[in-house]
Amino acid sequence: MGDRAQQELLLARAYLAAVAEPPAPALAGFVAAQGACRAAAIVRRGNAPPAVMSEVDARREHVSGEALLAAAEEVGARLVVPEDPEWPGEVLDALSGARSVGLSGLAEPIALWVRGRAGLGGLLEQAVAVVGARAASGYGEHVAAEFGHGLAAADFTVVSGAAYGIDGAAHRGALGAPRPTVAFLACGVDVDYPAGHSRLLRAIAETGAVVSEYPPGAAPRKHRFLARNRLIAASGRATVVVEAGPRSGAANTAHTADALGRPVLAVPGPVTAQNSVGCHAMVRSGMAVLVTSTEEVLEVINPLGARPSAEVPRPMRRTDGLHPDARRLHDSLSGMDGASADELARDCGLPLGRVRALLPELELSGLAIRSEGGWSVKRS
Amino acid sequence: MGDRAQQELLLARAYLAAVAEPPAPALAGFVAAQGACRAAAIVRRGNAPPAVMSEVDARREHVSGEALLAAAEEVGARLVVPEDPEWPGEVLDALSGARSVGLSGLAEPIALWVRGRAGLGGLLEQAVAVVGARAASGYGEHVAAEFGHGLAAADFTVVSGAAYGIDGAAHRGALGAPRPTVAFLACGVDVDYPAGHSRLLRAIAETGAVVSEYPPGAAPRKHRFLARNRLIAASGRATVVVEAGPRSGAANTAHTADALGRPVLAVPGPVTAQNSVGCHAMVRSGMAVLVTSTEEVLEVINPLGARPSAEVPRPMRRTDGLHPDARRLHDSLSGMDGASADELARDCGLPLGRVRALLPELELSGLAIRSEGGWSVKRS
Numbered sequence: 001m002g003d004r005a006q007q008e009l010l011l012a013r014a015y016l017a018a019v020a021e022p023p024a025p026a027l028a029g030f031v032a033a034q035g036a037c038r039a040a041a042i043v044r045r046g047n048a049p050p051a052v053m054s055e056v057d058a059r060r061e062h063v064s065g066e067a068l069l070a071a072a073e074e075v076g077a078r079l080v081v082p083e084d085p086e087w088p089g090e091v092l093d094a095l096s097g098a099r100s101v102g103l104s105g106l107a108e109p110i111a112l113w114v115r116g117r118a119g120l121g122g123l124l125e126q127a128v129a130v131v132g133a134r135a136a137s138g139y140g141e142h143v144a145a146e147f148g149h150g151l152a153a154a155d156f157t158v159v160s161g162a163a164y165g166i167d168g169a170a171h172r173g174a175l176g177a178p179r180p181t182v183a184f185l186a187c188g189v190d191v192d193y194p195a196g197h198s199r200l201l202r203a204i205a206e207t208g209a210v211v212s213e214y215p216p217g218a219a220p221r222k223h224r225f226l227a228r229n230r231l232i233a234a235s236g237r238a239t240v241v242v243e244a245g246p247r248s249g250a251a252n253t254a255h256t257a258d259a260l261g262r263p264v265l266a267v268p269g270p271v272t273a274q275n276s277v278g279c280h281a282m283v284r285s286g287m288a289v290l291v292t293s294t295e296e297v298l299e300v301i302n303p304l305g306a307r308p309s310a311e312v313p314r315p316m317r318r319t320d321g322l323h324p325d326a327r328r329l330h331d332s333l334s335g336m337d338g339a340s341a342d343e344l345a346r347d348c349g350l351p352l353g354r355v356r357a358l359l360p361e362l363e364l365s366g367l368a369i370r371s372e373g374g375w376s377v378k379r380s
Numbered sequence: 381m382g383d384r385a386q387q388e389l390l391l392a393r394a395y396l397a398a399v400a401e402p403p404a405p406a407l408a409g410f411v412a413a414q415g416a417c418r419a420a421a422i423v424r425r426g427n428a429p430p431a432v433m434s435e436v437d438a439r440r441e442h443v444s445g446e447a448l449l450a451a452a453e454e455v456g457a458r459l460v461v462p463e464d465p466e467w468p469g470e471v472l473d474a475l476s477g478a479r480s481v482g483l484s485g486l487a488e489p490i491a492l493w494v495r496g497r498a499g500l501g502g503l504l505e506q507a508v509a510v511v512g513a514r515a516a517s518g519y520g521e522h523v524a525a526e527f528g529h530g531l532a533a534a535d536f537t538v539v540s541g542a543a544y545g546i547d548g549a550a551h552r553g554a555l556g557a558p559r560p561t562v563a564f565l566a567c568g569v570d571v572d573y574p575a576g577h578s579r580l581l582r583a584i585a586e587t588g589a590v591v592s593e594y595p596p597g598a599a600p601r602k603h604r605f606l607a608r609n610r611l612i613a614a615s616g617r618a619t620v621v622v623e624a625g626p627r628s629g630a631a632n633t634a635h636t637a638d639a640l641g642r643p644v645l646a647v648p649g650p651v652t653a654q655n656s657v658g659c660h661a662m663v664r665s666g667m668a669v670l671v672t673s674t675e676e677v678l679e680v681i682n683p684l685g686a687r688p689s690a691e692v693p694r695p696m697r698r699t700d701g702l703h704p705d706a707r708r709l710h711d712s713l714s715g716m717d718g719a720s721a722d723e724l725a726r727d728c729g730l731p732l733g734r735v736r737a738l739l740p741e742l743e744l745s746g747l748a749i750r751s752e753g754g755w756s757v758k759r760s
Contacts, residue, residue, distance in 0.1 A: 284670050
């Protein structure tokens with residue numbers, strides 16, 4: 001594509017991305033069918049089909065692609081479009097698929113504003129979403145940071161929403177590992193929201209990316225968080241929920257991931273606090289798989305590379321591996337001190353012959369000792 | 381049955397219960413086939429089939445039914461046998477069923493020693509097992525006490541093992557409600573084990589029952605805890621596990637309940653501690669259902685009386701129930717102060733006509749207010 005054609009395309013996509021409030025299923029379908037430049041021209045002229053017009057009517061004469069691109073340049077952001085090699089098509093195609101089967105709330109983005117130099121496609125090639133409540137507990141933030149770090153160390157990009165609480169902890173955990181992390185915002189990529197995370201957002205953009213559907217300067221709005229959540233859900237091979245109260249945006253992300261066919265994983269917590277109510281409900285309903293560690297997340301998203309599902313590690317005992325009869329005899333030995341084979345047989349209820357055969361075995365294994373007073377257990 | 385026949389039966393069962401170390405599948409099957417008095421006579425003579433003989437050989441000349449019954453009377457215990465009306469056949473029949481299909485570790489008890497006046501059958505008519513780790517956390521003990529109390533208040537007998545930690549907390553919680561509680565021991569019902577629970581055991585026996593397969597004076601042995609666990613698992617309509625570490629007897633009880641076809645329910649906890657590792661593993665493997673409250677336990681064991689599965693209660697907001705467009709407009713109003721319908725349409729992306737129609741609706745609902753400067757959100 002020539003420089004000029006490329007510039008025209010960017011102008012068209014910048015215009016189209018801002019002219020309707022995402023998700024804009026009619027416009028997204030129209031752009032997919034017509035191509036961006038043609039769709040932009042038709043929308044600008046007011047000639048689009050009614051469903052598209054109702055999405056674009058309020059803004060079509062008030063948006064300027066030129067002004068948006070200039071504003072982006074000023075704040076060090078760029079527009080990434082589906083025609084770019086770095087467009088994360090593999091993950092976002094799930095959204096156009098969802099739109100085309102009528103899940104209109106999940107329409108694909110028309111373009112994405114990006115702050116950060118790393119290529120978006122590469123970043124999202126293998127990614128995991130880690131989300132959760134803003135009003136997180138110390139426990140939740142600790143676990144989110146552990147998961148964020150563990151996933152990044154296992155070479156998965158941690159995707160989240162840069163909010164206070166779980167999101168921030170997950171990003172921070174990931175920043176401690178070499179693999180970069182990606183934040184999707186519900187406002188412009190130049191808007192420091194939440195304000196207390198401006199330093200965090202800068203750190204994320206330095207090696208990873210801060211991404212948004214909304215143009216530079218756009219303010220966060222409640223429904224934008226829901227719209228933004230679909231991008232997080234689509235970006236992760238799985239969505240891990242760490243703490244979600246009874247009314248949590250994280251539950252919305254989880255439902256979207258589920259609707260997109262991506263596994264939902266939930267971390268449990270104390271039942272005495274409200275913070276994990278949402279996680280427990282997701283496990284109980286069967287929507288989410290309970291996970292307690294990064295390894296268990298990796299088992300789900302990376303089944304080929306996974307080790308066999310880890311048995312709960314059990315501390316070994318010296319009597320492990322003994323025949324049940326031998327263990328029963330050893331139990332009796334432990335409860336008596338200096339006993340004859342006869343007394344032991346009565347105590348444990350095994351036939352005398354069996355006891356006589358087992359005692360030397362236990363002695364050889366270093367578990368029993370014979371003395372003048374009779375048989376006793378040998379302590380390690 | 382005459383007094384004399386009844387006495388003979390008690391003597392035979394007292395002898396048979398002690399002559400083999402439980403679970404004694406061959407002897408249990410032999411007694412079921414021959415009847416207790418006949419079986420006792422044959423065993424005493426040494427004429428039983430080889431499988432039975434190997435279970436009884438060590439003790440058959442050393443056990444006296446008379447002595448055991450006398451010892452029981454001395455400590456205020458009685459022997460309950462399958463021929464008694466108070467025998468909890470409905471729940472224990474699951475064990476004879478398991479034995480007859482070859483699950484020999486689950487053989488039924490031949491008789492039960494009971495301390496406490498309440499009839500055992502009535503106590504176990506509707507019961508729930510609550511079990512867990514001895515080395516419980518404060519969190520685990522708190523939850524066990526809550527569940528114990530909640531289940532007893534809902535008129536379910538709490539069955540447990542009287543151990544330190546979860547068991548004790550569950551019994552204590554139940555003792556605070558009118559419904560009695562039942563403890564199964566791995567030693568004689570007169571043996572205060574653990575020593576620190578002698579007062580608790582007395583309190584349990586006062587209104588409920590302390591029960592054991594082992595005769596008065598019998599000492600606890602490791603394998604007896606496992607054998608005892610099958611009685612707990614069989615007694616409960618469901619088994620609730622509150623905290624189980626990587627190597628917990630509670631996991632054994634849970635597996636037994638599962639093998640008997642009784643639901644297993646597990647309470648989650650922090651993933652940062654070892655105490656809930658076993659509970660989480662049971663949920664992950666699909667063996668256990670995650671539960672966070674007594675109500676959720678009742679839903680499982682009492683599906684007929686259950687209210688429909690409780691949705692997570694969500695705090696209400698004033699904008700709940702609004703059309704999504706109205707909510708989107710309200711979002712914009714919240715972000716602006718004194719805006720025209722035109723400005724609002726551009727901000728939220730809705731067609732101007734729609735905005736003009738929605739604003740009066742929001743005003744009527746008390747969510748928007750019109751002033752000289754334009755439209756604003758109305759705070760409650």
